[in-house]
Amino acid sequence: MTNLIDLPGEEYMLPGNRACAGCGLALAYRYILKALDGRAIMCVPASCLTVLGGMYPVSSVRMPWLNVTFPSTAATASGVVAGLKALGRKDVTVVAMAGDGGTVDIGIQALSGAAERNTDLLYICYDNEAYMNTGVQRSSATPKGVKTTTTPVGGKREHKKDMAGIMEAHHLAYIATASPAFPDDLYDKVRKARDMRGTRYIHVYAPCPPGWLFHTKDTVNVGRISVETGAVVLYEIEDGAFRLTGLSKEIADFDELKPLTTYLECQGRFRDLDAATIEELETRVARRWDRYVARDEEADA
Amino acid sequence: MASRMAAAADTEVQIITGNQAMALAAKRCRVQVVAAYPITPQSQVTETLSEYVAAGELDAEYVNVESEHSALSVCIGASSVGARAFTATSANGLAYMCEPLHWAAGARLPIVLGCVNRAMAAPWSVLNDQQDSMSQRDAGWIQIFARNNQEIFDTAVQAFKIAQTVSVPVMVCYDGYLLSHTVMPVDVPSQEAVDTFLPPYTPHTILDPADPRNLNQVTLADPRENEKGVLCHGYMELRYLLEEALEQARDTIIAVDEEYAAAFGRSCGGMLWTYRSEDAEVLLVAAGSLASEASVAVDALRADGCKAGVIGVRAYRPFPKQELIEATAPAARVLVFDKSLSYGNEGPICGDVKAALYGSGSHPAVHGYIAGLGGRDVRAAELAEAVRRDAAKGAVAPTEWINCRI
Amino acid sequence: MGTRDCGHLSAMAAPAKGEAGETGRWRTMRPVVDHTKCTAAAADSLVCLRCWCYCPEAAIEKAVPIEIDLTYCKGCGICAEGCPSKAITMVPEVECEDGE
Secondary structure, eight states: OOOGGGSOOOOSBOSSOSSOTTOHHHHHHHHHHHHHTTOEEEEEOSSHHHHHHOBTTEESBSSOEEEOOGGGHHHHHHHHHHHHHHHTOOSOEEEEEEEHIIIIITTHHHHHHHHHTTOSOEEEEEEOSSBTTTTSBOOTTSOTTOOBTTBTTTOOOSOOOOHHHHHHTTTOSEEEEEOTTOHHHHHHHHHHHHTSOSOEEEEEEOOOHHHHTOOGGGHHHHHHHHHHTTSSOOEEEETTEEEEOHHHHHHHHHOOOOOHHHHHHTSGGGTTOOHHHHHHHHHHHHHHHHHHHHHHHHHHO | OHHHHHHHHTEEEEEEOHHHHHHHHHHHTTOSEEEEOOOTTTHHHHHHHHHHHHTTSSOOEEEEOSSHHHHHHHHHHHHHTTOOEEEEEOHHHHHHTHHHHHHHHHTTOOOEEEEEEOOOOSSOOOSOOSHHHHTTGGGSOEEEEOSSHHHHHHHHHHHHHHHHHHTOOEEEEEETTTTTTOOEEEEEEOHHHHHHHSOOOOOSSOOBTTBOOEESOBOOSSOEEOTTSOEEOOHHHHHHHHHHHHHHHHHHHHHHHHHHHHHHSOOOOTTEEEESOTTOSEEEEEETHHHHHHHHHHHHHHHTTOOEEEEEEOEEESOOHHHHHHHHTTOSEEEEEESSOOTTSOOHHHHHHHHHHTTSSOOOEEEEEEOOGGGOOOOHHHHHHHHHHHTTOOSSOOOEETTOOO | OOGGGGOOSSOEEEEOTTTTSOGGGGOSEEEEEOTTTOHHHHHTSSOOOHHHHHOTTOOBOSOSSOOBOTTTOOOOOHHHHHOTTOOEEEEEGGGSTTOO
C-alpha cells in the first residue's frame, strides 16, 4: 500500500477551477488523475465534474476529456474504446466518470450494457448522494431521511440504491469502494483497476459541504467518520474475491464501528430524522457491516 | 461515356435489398466502428454488417449496444477519436437518438446514419412513412433521400465523403419495406474503386494525452479568450459555424455527386432530380420512393396530354431552395406530396417549398397533399387523379389527404 | 478580429490554471502558516504534508517549506483542520494586512 507521503506530487487537476470550496469530488479527482499518470481519456456527462472541468476555451484538467450526454457515459466511452481499438491505439486507458445521478439513475442502462459486454474501461462513480450541480435534488443514491430540495418535508422516504452491489451482479474483474478521506486507498485502487482489462468499477463516496450541510473544513472529517461508523465501507472485489480495505479492514480486525449517530449528527442534511428512521438506518448499517465482515473472514479463511 | 465504360469494368451487379445495399456501402467505405440496435425494418442492415465482421470481410469493431441512444453515443465516442463510424435505425429508434443526434452535429462529427423510414408510434406501425426523419430535421444533420436501392448504395458512399468534407453528420433516408425489403439490381463498385473515391478520415478533434484537450465543454453566451489570449467562440458562433457548414454542404453535395458520376458513371442528381420537368405546367414534388411513383403517374398524365413533371427532393437538409426556384419556373401548379406532417400546419416539404418560392419571382400555386402514412399504399393512379382534381383548386387550398377513408 | 481565427469547429479547450479566475477572491478566511510549528519545516524534509495531501484545490505544492497559493486557495480550511501540529491558522481576510 502506498503511504500518503509517497503519493506523487504531479498535479493534473489545476487550481483556480470552478469546484466549490472544500469539494470532496475535487479531492478525490486529484488522486484519480495522479493514479492515471495522465495517460487516459475521460468521458464525463453533465455533473459537478463538468463544472470543475471549466468552460470553453479553458480546461482545468491536464487530461484528454470528452464531454458526453447525461445518459450515455458508458456508451460513449465504449465508442472511444472501440475507436481506439480500430485505430490500433493501445497506450491509453479509457475512463468513464459520472456522478451518482449520472450513474445510478439516468446512466444505469448504458453502464449495465457496457459491463455486460465487459468493455475495456474503468468506470468511476463519484457519489455525493444527490443532484448537487443542479441544486441538491434527490437521486436514487440519496440515503433515507435526507432532506433535499425535492424531498423538503420528512426527507427521502426510500433507501439508497446499492450500486456497487448491482455492478457485482455483472461479475466484473474489479469492483471497489473508496473515499477521498483516504487518498492512499483510493490511489491504490485506481492504479490497480487501471492495469486490469475488461470493465472495472469504482464507487467513490464524495462528501459535499453545500449539499450535505457541513463546514468546508470538515470534508475529510466527514469522510473519515462515514467509514468509522460503517455508513461507508471500504472494500474491493477482485475476480469475485471480496476483501475489506484500509480503515474498514482495521475496524473489522481490531475495533468496532462508532455509533451511526456520530455520522448523522456531523451534517445538516439528516437533521429532521425521527427516532424510528434513525433506528432503521442503524439496523441496516449494522446488518450490512456484519455481512461484509463475514465475507471478509470467509476470504481470510 | 468513357468513364461509364471504365466504371462498368470495375463493378458487379448484385440483386439485393435496400438494407443489403446500405450494409454493402458501409463495408465498401471501410467503416471502423459499427453500433446499432435492432428495430424493424432496419435490422437487416446491422445483421448484414455483423455477418461481414464475423466472416472477416470487414475489419471493424461491432458493438452490440443496449439501445439506440447508446448506438449513436458509441459512434460519437469512436468518431471523436478518429474512427469512421456508422449506425442505422428507424422510427422510435431514431426518436430515442434525438439527444445524441443534436450532440453529434454540435460536436461536428462525420457519422453516417442509415434511416430506414418508418411511421412513428403511437399506435404501433412498422410500416413506412417519413415522420421519423422529418421530426429530426432541425438536429443539424444533412439529410439525403434515396429513391431506389442503387441510390441507397451510391448515396451512402457519397455520404461518408460529404460528412468528412464539411464535418457534419449525414442521415441517408430510404423508405422502409418499399426499398429496405425490396430486391433490386444494384451496380456495386469494387473495393479498390471506392478506396480511390473516399479518402481516409482525419478528425478535427484532439483526444491525446500528449496534447490534452477538453471537448464539448460548457460554452458561454459570449466569446472568451483562451490561455494564449486568442478570442474563441461563444455558443452562438459555434452554431453559426454549423449553419455555415450546412449551407456550404450544398456545393459539396453537388460536387461529390459529380465526382461520383465521373468515377462510377452514375449521378443521383445533386440536390434534387427532375423527370420530364422542362416544359411541365404541373409539377409533382416528393421525396424517396414516392417521387419514383410520381414519375409513373407523370407518364400516364403525359399520355393524356397533361404536361406534368416530377421534382424529387434528394437533399432535404440543406434544402434545395435555388434548385426548386429554377425547376418550378415554368409551372403554374406545384403539388407537394408529403409522407409526414408538421401537425397543426402542413406537410414539411410543402411548407419548405412555399418558403423557398416566396419572393423569388416564381409564383405557382403550391398545394399540399398528405399520402402514405403508416404504410398506406400510394398508387400512381391516385397521384395522377390528384393532379386532375387539383386543376379546380384556387391559388390557396387546404392540405388534402390522399386515400384517407375517414 | 472575430472568433473564426481560433480555428475551432467545436468547443475544444486547452488546460490552464485559474479557469474560474483568481479563486482566492472567493476566500473569507485565509490559511496562515507558522513554519516554526510545521513538522516538515522542522525536519526540512518531505514528511507529514497532510496539508498538501488533503487540499482539494491542488493549491499547495509538495515541497518544503510548504507554500499555499493564495491566488487560488478558496479558504476551505481543510489544511488547518487536518494539521497535526496546528501550524496553520484560519484568519479572517479582513484582518489580513493586504485583505480586501
